[in-house]
Amino acid sequence: GQQVMQIPQYQHVQEGEDFTTYCNSSTTLSNIQWYKQRPGGHPVFLIQLVKSGEVKKQKRLTFQFGEAKKNSSLHITATQTTDVGTYFCAGPKAAGNKLTFGGGTRVLVKP
Amino acid sequence: DADVTQTPRNRITKTGKRIMLECSQTKGHDRMYWYRQDPGLGLRLIYYSFDVKDINKGEISDGYSVSRQAQAKFSLSLESAIPNQTALYFCATSDTRRREAFFGQGTRLTVV
Numbered sequence: 001g002q003q004v005m006q007i008p009q010y011q012h013v014q015e016g017e018d019f020t021t022y023c024n025s026s027t028t029l030s031n032i033q034w035y036k037q038r039p040g041g042h043p044v045f046l047i048q049l050v051k052s053g054e055v056k057k058q059k060r061l062t063f064q065f066g067e068a069k070k071n072s073s074l075h076i077t078a079t080q081t082t083d084v085g086t087y088f089c090a091g092p093k094a095a096g097n098k099l100t101f102g103g104g105t106r107v108l109v110k111p
Numbered sequence: 112d113a114d115v116t117q118t119p120r121n122r123i124t125k126t127g128k129r130i131m132l133e134c135s136q137t138k139g140h141d142r143m144y145w146y147r148q149d150p151g152l153g154l155r156l157i158y159y160s161f162d163v164k165d166i167n168k169g170e171i172s173d174g175y176s177v178s179r180q181a182q183a184k185f186s187l188s189l190e191s192a193i194p195n196q197t198a199l200y201f202c203a204t205s206d207t208r209r210r211e212a213f214f215g216q217g218t219r220l221t222v223v
Binding site: 009044 | 144146151152153154155156159167169201203205210211212213214215216217
């Protein structure tokens, strides 16, 4: 079945530094979505990428969808304590299909 | 008020007991999902429903059952709870067009 893997599982970042988390699917995705879950909270939708090679930015967050639509990345610049949480990628194999989540990257920020 | 509401928010139950987790939504979405979250394992899909007459198993459906009572309600049952079903359970909804998922606040279930 479809598998979505994220690396790294944990990311310790010094405040002010940049980091990237990666998402890889075993199958081609119709689209890729990213979610953020704050400690003790529930996942909240951040963004959706649909086109091959698409890049979108939200302030300090840059999201990219691979050319083959099988991988994606999230890059955060100048990390802040508000970035603490777990970031999940998710994607359906085909339009209208169920949403499969990756294992998440848990981000801890050192002040 | 939350658009996706889960009840109860916390529950402790004994091994072998039947328990039902309920989810209701006011977003008017046709699709509803039940996920389980364990530390380090992300969100794993238990069951999903694309409309009232459609129920599908996810990757970890064994030991669980669901009921889609109406477009707005999707409940998850554990017929005979066991300790390894201790986890955080999330209900989510989405619609066909926008596809982004909206999550409830979660139900923390402990089976002792």
